[in-house]
Amino acid sequence: MEIFQNRTFTKLFLAMFTSQLGSTIGNMAFAFYLLEHFSSKPYYATLAEMMYAAPALLVFFLVGVLADRMDRKRIAESSDWIRAGLTVLLLAAVLSHSLFFIFLILFLRSAVTKFFGPAETGILQGILDQEQYMQASGLNQSVMGVFMLFGVGLGALSYHYLGITWSVVIDGISFVISALLIRSCHISEAVRRPNGKTHFRDISFQTIFTDFKQGILYIKSYKLLLSILFAFFVFGLVNGGFAVLPLFTMKYKLAPGHYEQFASLFSIFLGVGFVAGSAISSKVIEKLQPHRVLILGIFLTGILTFVVATMTNVWLYLVCIGITGLLLAPVNVALGGWMNELVDPKMIGRVNAWVDPFMTLAHTFALGLIAVAFPGFVSIDVLYYVLGGLLLFVSCYYLLVLPKLVQQPAAQAKGQLDAQS
Numbered sequence: 001m002e003i004f005q006n007r008t009f010t011k012l013f014l015a016m017f018t019s020q021l022g023s024t025i026g027n028m029a030f031a032f033y034l035l036e037h038f039s040s041k042p043y044y045a046t047l048a049e050m051m052y053a054a055p056a057l058l059v060f061f062l063v064g065v066l067a068d069r070m071d072r073k074r075i076a077e078s079s080d081w082i083r084a085g086l087t088v089l090l091l092a093a094v095l096s097h098s099l100f101f102i103f104l105i106l107f108l109r110s111a112v113t114k115f116f117g118p119a120e121t122g123i124l125q126g127i128l129d130q131e132q133y134m135q136a137s138g139l140n141q142s143v144m145g146v147f148m149l150f151g152v153g154l155g156a157l158s159y160h161y162l163g164i165t166w167s168v169v170i171d172g173i174s175f176v177i178s179a180l181l182i183r184s185c186h187i188s189e190a191v192r193r194p195n196g197k198t199h200f201r202d203i204s205f206q207t208i209f210t211d212f213k214q215g216i217l218y219i220k221s222y223k224l225l226l227s228i229l230f231a232f233f234v235f236g237l238v239n240g241g242f243a244v245l246p247l248f249t250m251k252y253k254l255a256p257g258h259y260e261q262f263a264s265l266f267s268i269f270l271g272v273g274f275v276a277g278s279a280i281s282s283k284v285i286e287k288l289q290p291h292r293v294l295i296l297g298i299f300l301t302g303i304l305t306f307v308v309a310t311m312t313n314v315w316l317y318l319v320c321i322g323i324t325g326l327l328l329a330p331v332n333v334a335l336g337g338w339m340n341e342l343v344d345p346k347m348i349g350r351v352n353a354w355v356d357p358f359m360t361l362a363h364t365f366a367l368g369l370i371a372v373a374f375p376g377f378v379s380i381d382v383l384y385y386v387l388g389g390l391l392l393f394v395s396c397y398y399l400l401v402l403p404k405l406v407q408q409p410a411a412q413a414k415g416q417l418d419a420q421s
Contacts (some may be wrong), residue, residue, distance in 0.1 A: 003136060003139070009124070010180045011185050014181055015178040015182050016143070016178070017143055018174050018181070019175055019177075020143060020147060022171040023171060025154050025167055025171060026167055026171025027048075027171075028156065028159070029158045030168070032156060033159065042407065047103060051107045053363070054360075055107060055110045055113075055114055056110075059115070060114065063349070064212070064215060065203075065207075065208050065350060068117075070203075071193055072119040073182065073200075076120050076182050077182040078124065079116040080265070083109050085417075086105055086112065087109070091165065091168045091172070095399060117352065117355075118349040118350075118352040121340070121349070121352045122338070123187060125345055126190070127191060133341050135337075137332075137337035138279075138281040138383045139278075141332050141336075146276035147271075150203070191345075199285045212350065214350070214352030215353075218350070219354070223401075225365050227405060229337065229351075231298075231394070232354075233333055233358045233362045234298075234390065236363045237363070238387055246263055248383075250314070253380055254313075254317060269319070270325040273322040273323060273325020273327075274326075279327065281329055281330040281333035284330050285334050293330050294331055294398055294402065297327050298391050298398065299399075301331075302389070302394075304388075305384055
């Protein structure tokens with residue numbers, strides 16, 4: 001692929017893949033460790049998931065400001081070194097069976113992870129040509145699909161054959177490799193510091209608040225960008241629903257006697273769909289344009305969600321889930337690539353920093369609603385209908401607004417922002 005002729009991108013891609021591989025092995029092995037050693041307290045595994053997600057809501061206002069103010073390469077590399085150091089402490093906590101410190105370190109490590117994404121996104125925006133943004137987003141989706149396919153299996157194999165100690169060691173080594181790859185990248189000063197050189201001592205609470213406010217005003221003034229961020233919120237709701245619905249569907253409806261096996265197959269079918277969809281995403285988006293991919297993909301996914309609610313055959317259900325992955329992959333690629341095309345490089349950190357909290361908040365909200373409503377008030381089928389209806393509503397909304405909003409140039413949004421400032 002032509003994009004891999006860019007050596008800086010290749011190194012960043014390998015760094016992302018390596019750290020993601022290590023984290024997947026470590027996190028899944030750790031989940032198995034908790035379930036084995038604390039089988040009478042399964043909520044520990046849920047608590048660990050919360051430690052991975054909660055920091056997104058606590059540091060998002062800071063990570064984007066630093067990614068736009070400070071050296072993006074140094075932020076990305078430093079986050080890897082810090083996570084490697086925290087992983088050493090995590091290993092010590094695991095060996096001493098100190099649950100308090102285990103969860104505390106998981107929380108801190110996840111908080112540090114949040115600084116990596118906006119910095120990496122800003123670097124990628126600067127080193128790639130505009131026509132390569134969708135291709136890069138498609139590659140990231142492919143990686144996500146691969147880990148969706150094999151993540152649980154890799155974690156299980158690592159824990160079974162190597163144990164929790166070596167699984168955590170692999171996790172730590174992956175951060176070291178990622179940091180070394182990032183350090184070897186030659187990135188121009190304009191990409192690393194698009195807003196000029198800023199010293200850490202110059203960053204104050206007032207500076208953070210002012211820059212954060214500018215980011216909000218920029219998003220608010222750019223209606224198209226605001227609509228794209230709304231899509232991330234919607235997908236957070238959908239992700240929250242599908243985080244538990246497959247297990248409930250297998251347990252209480254389609255395969256009560258073999259629900260663990262078929263719940264695992266759900267991830268495999270969805271992962272296959274994601275990988276296949278990611279492979280064709282760039283061509284589809286180039287042919288249809290991003291806003292049409294969003295409208296059509298969300299609409300068809302909504303229809304398919306209604307269809308799976310009526311399924312009584314587990315294999316047909318899984319096939320439909322595979323098709324869902326095929327449809328959602330181009331939508332995710334369009335969202336990620338389009339945002340890089342639209343956003344001013346000087347603002348990309350602050351804009352990208354909103355994605356995680358939007359999705360996390362929506363994800364948590366959806367899980368909370370399901371916990372309250374099911375099974376006392378609604379059935380599994382009703383949950384699918386609600387999700388399907390939400391997707392159809394969003395697709396209709398986008399059909400009405402996106403064709404008009406794509407005409408709004410970024411310069412207009414910048415002019416509105418300057419006027420408000």
